[in-house]
Amino acid sequence: xxxxxxxREGTLQEPTVSPGKTGAKERGPLRKVAVLAGGxxxxxxxxLTIISDTFxxxxxxxxLGLATVVALVVHAxxxxxxxxxDMKVQAKRFAMIALVAVVMVAVPLVVDVxxxxxxxxxxxxxxxxGGRVWIEQKRRA
Numbered sequence: 001x002x003x004x005x006x007x008r009e010g011t012l013q014e015p016t017v018s019p020g021k022t023g024a025k026e027r028g029p030l031r032k033v034a035v036l037a038g039g040x041x042x043x044x045x046x047x048l049t050i051i052s053d054t055f056x057x058x059x060x061x062x063x064l065g066l067a068t069v070v071a072l073v074v075h076a077x078x079x080x081x082x083x084x085x086d087m088k089v090q091a092k093r094f095a096m097i098a099l100v101a102v103v104m105v106a107v108p109l110v111v112d113v114x115x116x117x118x119x120x121x122x123x124x125x126x127x128x129x130g131g132r133v134w135i136e137q138k139r140r141a
Contacts, residue, residue: 032076036069036072036073039065039068039069040065040066040069042065043061043062043063043064043065043066043068043069044062044066044118045062046058046059046061046062046065047059047062047063047066047118048062048115048118049062051114051115063121066118066125070125070126070129073126074097074126074129074130074133075133077093077096077097077130078090078093078094078097078130078133078134078137079133079137080093085141087141090134090137090138091134093134094130094131094134097126097127097130098127098130098131100123100126101124101126101127101130102123103123104120104122104123104126105119105120105123105124105127107119108120
């Protein structure tokens with residue numbers, strides 16, 4: 001017996017959700033992309049405060065946010081379920097990540113716009129994290 005609010009006796013009710021289910025709806029792939037893109041935009045905007053003389057401290061959480069978003073995206077791309085164990089598929093995925101990283105590094109240096117310079121760091125980090133995940137997946141196979 002369980003005594004509820006007000007001192008009344010009652011019984012413990014059975015859960016309304018089956019085991020293994022939390023009752024929360026799964027996020028669709030478009031919603032996941034929208035959340036990650038929003039996180040990237042907000043973090044990038046915070047990183048751009050480094051140019052300011054007063055609000056440069058906001059660049060620290062911006063860089064942490066960019067690192068988090070890049071890590072989540074690289075992990076999501078490299079560990080998608082179709083062909084996750086096939087090394088050819090993994091090599092193609094890493095090649096895609098490497099291509100994006102090279103573009104992110106090259107464009108700011110060629111265009112020479114100072115607002116794009118944080119992309120250089122993000123591109124290098126994307127390449128390093130993608131390579132690390134790819135090497136770990138090759139090691140496990």
